[in-house]
Amino acid sequence: MQFSVAILIFVTFSVGLVQCDVSHVLSGIVVEEEISTLPPPPRPYAFSYAAGRSPGHVDRTHSEVSDGSGTVQGSFSYVDPRNQVRTVEYVANAHGFYPQLSHPQLAPQQTKAVELASQRHYALYNKIAEERANPHIQPVESTLPKDTVAVSKAKDRHFTLYEKIAREHAAIAAEREAERLAFEATSEANELH
Numbered sequence: 001m002q003f004s005v006a007i008l009i010f011v012t013f014s015v016g017l018v019q020c021d022v023s024h025v026l027s028g029i030v031v032e033e034e035i036s037t038l039p040p041p042p043r044p045y046a047f048s049y050a051a052g053r054s055p056g057h058v059d060r061t062h063s064e065v066s067d068g069s070g071t072v073q074g075s076f077s078y079v080d081p082r083n084q085v086r087t088v089e090y091v092a093n094a095h096g097f098y099p100q101l102s103h104p105q106l107a108p109q110q111t112k113a114v115e116l117a118s119q120r121h122y123a124l125y126n127k128i129a130e131e132r133a134n135p136h137i138q139p140v141e142s143t144l145p146k147d148t149v150a151v152s153k154a155k156d157r158h159f160t161l162y163e164k165i166a167r168e169h170a171a172i173a174a175e176r177e178a179e180r181l182a183f184e185a186t187s188e189a190n191e192l193h
Helices: 002-019 112-133 149-186 188-192
Strands: 045-051 060-066 072-079 085-093 096-101
Antiparallel strands (some): 060 072, 072 085, 085 096
């Protein structure tokens, strides 16, 4: 009878350990185990959609297929400002992104507006590149996002709750460890050795 009760306690304790892994919360306890996992299986996907700015009118489409191992093929179409349908077919893989235009002769014309926009873009790009290259220039503090009072309070509540739960889990783990040690000290299996 005592042996079956001991087995029942051991099984209950083992199931409890399986369900309550808190090793990531506890500090000071080192758990060493070798984990060998296979890479996940490929996750292929495919999607397609069509949309428009008004009901019943389609002015853009997109479809894409992935083999799940890093190669993606797709195409998208849209209506350009000249009311022409433009289609871009592409392949993306570990070596890069390769688009192919359906109407390369319809490439954007180099107008005065395009030229000015390009100059502004490159000037801004060069300014940012220069700032990033100079380690002495720090980002302006006012441009960094700041927490609102509500967000700060929510973070504090979350951290307080996290600490409370971590303490509770540590207490449960200590209790389970004491139960395990008591079981090992009184089990019939230890008496046989």
